Amino acid sequence: MEPVRTCVGCRARAPRSSMLRVVARDGVLVPDEKAVLPGRGAWVHDTDSCLTAALRRRAFGRALRVSSPLETADIDARTD
Template identity: 50%
Template sequence: MEPVRTCLGCRGRDNKADLIRLVRSDGGIAVDGRQSAPGRGGYLHPRQSCWEQALRKRALNRALGAVADRELLLSRLTAVAAKAGAA
């Protein structure tokens, strides 16, 4: 049985493999493409609406204890979601 995680944006539950993992990194937030980086992590669906909700509600800041650089994070999430869609 696949592990289930909750999206920080929409609060929907989904399989871990279907979500993008984010981790706290050097005081900021980074995308964990392999979902294996050490430390505290949070998950988002690969939909921009979920990313916007998480940023608007400051869910990433609360869950990871770090401040998200909005533009940088959105560009990284877009790149990861595009790569996942191409695969």
């Protein structure tokens, strides 16, 4: 049975293989395509609507337990 994760954008549950893991590296949100980077990760569907919702709700900061503002340029580029 495959692990299930909750999307920080839409709050729906889905298999881990269908989602994108995002981590914070030195105050920058970094997409973790292979899900191997160390540290706490947040899971989101790799769709414009979920990424935009997560950014709008500031869900990445809460999920990653980061109190300082995060640079979102790499994630914003995925939504274009």
